[in-house]
Amino acid sequence: xxxxxxxxxxxxxxxxxxxxxxxxxxxxxxxxxxxxxxxxxxxxxxxxxxxxxxxxxxxxxxxxxxxxxxxxxxxxxxxxxxxxxxxxxxxxxxxxxxxxxxxxxxxxxxxxxxxxxxxxxxxxxxxxxxxxxxxxxxxxxxxxxxxxxxxxxxxxxxxxxxxxxxxxxxxxxxxxxxxxxxxxxxxxxxxxxxxxxxxxxxxxxxxxxxxxxxxxxxxxxxxxxxxxxxxxxxxxxxxxxxxxxxxxxxxxxxxxxxxxxxxxxxxxxxxxxxxxxxxxxxxxxxxxxxxxxxxxxxxxxxxxxxxxxxxxxxxxxxxxxxxxxxxxxxxx
Numbered sequence: 001x002x003x004x005x006x007x008x009x010x011x012x013x014x015x016x017x018x019x020x021x022x023x024x025x026x027x028x029x030x031x032x033x034x035x036x037x038x039x040x041x042x043x044x045x046x047x048x049x050x051x052x053x054x055x056x057x058x059x060x061x062x063x064x065x066x067x068x069x070x071x072x073x074x075x076x077x078x079x080x081x082x083x084x085x086x087x088x089x090x091x092x093x094x095x096x097x098x099x100x101x102x103x104x105x106x107x108x109x110x111x112x113x114x115x116x117x118x119x120x121x122x123x124x125x126x127x128x129x130x131x132x133x134x135x136x137x138x139x140x141x142x143x144x145x146x147x148x149x150x151x152x153x154x155x156x157x158x159x160x161x162x163x164x165x166x167x168x169x170x171x172x173x174x175x176x177x178x179x180x181x182x183x184x185x186x187x188x189x190x191x192x193x194x195x196x197x198x199x200x201x202x203x204x205x206x207x208x209x210x211x212x213x214x215x216x217x218x219x220x221x222x223x224x225x226x227x228x229x230x231x232x233x234x235x236x237x238x239x240x241x242x243x244x245x246x247x248x249x250x251x252x253x254x255x256x257x258x259x260x261x262x263x264x265x266x267x268x269x270x271x272x273x274x275x276x277x278x279x280x281x282x283x284x285x286x287x288x289x290x291x292x293x294x295x296x297x298x299x300x301x302x303x304x305x306x307x308x309x310x311x312x313x314x315x316x317x318x319x320x321x322x323x324x325x326x327x328x329x330x331x332x
Contacts, residue, residue, distance in 0.1 A: 001027065001073040001074045001115060001228070001229070002026075002027055002028060002073055003027065003028045003029075003030070003071070003072045003073045003074075004021065004027055004028070004029050004030070004072060004073065004074050004075075004076055005029075005030050005032060005068050005069060005072040005074070005075045005076070006018055006021075006029055006030070006031050006032070006076045006078060007031075007032050007033070007059050007075070007076070007077050007078055007079035007101075007105065008032075008033055008039070008059075008077075008078035008079030008080060009029070009031030009032070009033055009044065009054075009078065010031060010033035010035060010039035010040055010041050010043055010044055010054070011033065011038055011039050011040075011043075011078060011079070011082075012038070012043075012178065012180075012182050012183040012184060012187075012217065013078055013119070013178050013217055013220060013221075014031070014033070014078035014079070015040075015043035015044055015182050016180060016181070016182060016217040016218060016220070016221050017076065017078065017217075017220075017221040017224060017225075018031060018044060018047070018052070019044075019047070019221075020218060020221035020222060020225065021221075021225060022047055022048060022051060022052060024222075024225070025225070026051075027051070028051045028052070028053075029051065029052050029053070030052075030053045030054075030055060030068060030071075030072065031044065031052075031053070031054050031055065032055050032057055032059065032064070032065070032068055032079070033054070033055075033056060033057075033079065034056070034057065034058045034059070034079070035056055036081075037184075037319075038082070038083070038184050038186075040182070040184075040315070041054065042315060043182040043315075055068065058101070059077075059079050059097065059101035059102075059104055059105055060096060060097070060100050060101045060104055061104075062104050062107075062108070065104050065105055065108045066108045066111070066112075069105070069108035069109055069111075069112055069114055070108070070112045072114060073114065073115065074114060074115035074116070074117065074228060075105060075108075075109055075114055075115070075116045075117070076117045076119070076224065076228065077102065077105055077116065077117065077118050077119055078119045079097065079101060080097060080098050080101075080119075080152065080155075081093050081094040081097045081098060081148065081151075082121075082148060083148070083186055083187070084123075084146050084148050084149075084271065085186075085271060085330070085332075086148075087146050087147035087148035087151075088146060088147065088271070088272055088273075091147035091151075094147050094148055094151040095147075095151055098148075098151035098152055098154065098155050099151055099154050099155055099158070102118070102155040102158055102159070103158055106158060106159065106162045106168065106170075109162075109168060109170070110162060110166050110168050113169075114169070115169045115170075115228070116159070116162075116168055116169065116170040116171075117170065117171050117172075117173070117224065117227060117228050117231075118155065118156065118159045118170060118171070118172045118173070119173060119175070119224065120152050120155065120156050120172055120173065120174045120175070121149065121152050121174055121175060122136055122174050122175065122176050122177075122213065122238070122240075122278045122280055123144065123145070123146070123148065123149035123152065123275065123278065124142050124143075124144050124149055124152050124153040124156060124174060125140045125141070125142060125143060125144075125174075125278075126142075126143030126144060126145055126149075126275065127145065127275035127276045127277055127278060128276065128277040128278070128279055129276065129277065130209065130211065130276060130277055132277070132279075134279075135240075135279040135280060135281040136174070136238060136278070136279060136280055136281060137238060137281045137283075137284070138174075138235075138236040138237065138238055138284060142156075142157075145273045145275050146273055156172055156174075156236075159172055160172070160234075163233070163234045164234075169233050170233065170234070171227050171228070171231040171232070171233060171234070171235055171236070171237065172235075172236040172237070173223065173224060173227055173236070173237050173238070173239050174236065174237075174238050174239070174280075175215065175220050175223075175238075175239040175240070175280075176212070176213035176214065176215050176239070176240045176241070176243070176278055176279075176280045177212040177213060177214050177215065177278065178214075178215055178216070178217045178220055179214055179215075179216060179217065179301065179302070179305055180216050180217035180218060180301070180305055180308075181217070181305065181308040181309075181312070182217075182315070183217075184316075184319060184323075185316050185319050185320050185323050186319075186323045186326075186327075188212075188247065188250070189250065189254070189302070189305065190305075190309060190316065191203070191323070191327075192250075192251055192254050192265075193254060193258070193305070193306055193309045194309060194316055194320055196254065196255065196258045196260060197258075197309065197310065197313070198320070200324070201264055201265055201266050202251050202254065202255065202264070202265040202266070203265065203266055203267075203268045203327070203332060204247060204248060204251050204265050204266070204267050204268065205247065205267075205268060205269075205270045205271055205274060205332065206267065206269075206270030206271075206274065207248070207267070208246060208247045208248030208251065208267070209246050209247075209248065209276075210246060210247050210274060210275065210276055210277065211244050211245065211246045211247075211276070211277035211278065211279070212244070212245065212246075212247065212250075212277075212278055213240050213241075213242075213243055213244050213278050213279050213280045214241070214243035214244075214245055214250075214298055214301075215239065215240055215241040215243055215280075215293065215295075216241070216293075216294075216295035216301040216305075218294065218295060219239075219241055219293040219294060219295050220239055222291065222294070223237075223239040223285060223291050224239070226285075226289050226290075226291045227285070227289065230289050231289060232288075237282075237284060237285045237288075237289070238280050238281060238282050238284065238285065239280065239282055239285060240279075240280025240281070240282040241282075241293035241295065241296055241298075242280075242282075242293075242296070243298045244277075244279055245298060250302075251265050252265075253299065253302065254302070254306065257299075257302065257303060257306055258306060268331060268332045269331050269332060271332075
């Protein structure tokens with residue numbers, strides 16, 4: 001596979017994957033991205049022109065999709081509407097992109113017999129109790145809570161159907177919560193970091209007991225590349241780095257690392273239907289494909305992320321005022 005088509009490659013996780021591929025392989029990458037508010041072409045700045053191409057377009061546009069898919073060896077499908085708060089305010093873009101867009105890509109990949117890898121989320125499985133000894137596996141039943149997670153569950157099922165019904169050469173990965181560079185400041189960790197930089201008290205939904213299983217975007221990227229190259233067709237692999245932390249602990253750690261009092265945050269009204277705990281069991285990925293996480297220490301990964309946002313204010317500053325205005329209107 002010398003040529004990859006990466007959808008949503010100007011977004012947070014997608015752009016990190018593009019950089020990982022170009023830094024660690026000799027592959028050529030074409031990015032297809034609609035450049036919604038969450039896509040930022042500057043996240044792809046400085047990439048080698050001879051191996052990289054950017055195309056602005058929508059994955060629901062069958063003409064653009066088919067042309068690009070026909071000229072690639074494999075599709076890595078990151079493009080998605082992904083912010084839970086936005087899905088609660090207006091679900092339609094999530095249905096359009098996550099379901100119709102995925103269908104459009106699948107049909108093009110089927111027509112041209114291309115390898116397909118679908119990026120999904122652990123949120124399709126719902127949530128776990130705080131004291132539950134179990135973690136999500138690829139056999140966990142789907143139980144999505146929000147318009148976002150339900151549309152991602154729908155897209156996963158489409159991929160599975162195209163494998164079984166049409167013989168599509170596809171794999172799926174469901175990953176836990178990502179953090180790292182190039183993440184929009186509407187998301188939990190960069191919002192708190194940028195708030196502290198701006199002298200604004202961080203915001204914590206509810207009591208902050210909700211647990212997320214954090215993984216650095218670089219580790220997600222290396223896992224996806226491993227699955228693309230070595231994963232068994234038709235299989236689902238869960239990607240996680242054993243990084244369970246509750247939101248309260250994360251906020252307090254950010255404040256401490258940035259030289260502020262650990263209690264210098266405000267509690268705000270909780271998100272409707274807020275999942276309690278996510279936890280990934282990545283044993284299958286580790287044993288079957290030999291993958292390991294390099295950022296196993298959450299604190300060191302968080303420290304490097306804080307440093308990136310401090311050093312790259314020009315990247316996130318244009319997003320900040322509108323993001324905080326939106327949260328203020330919601331009381332969050």
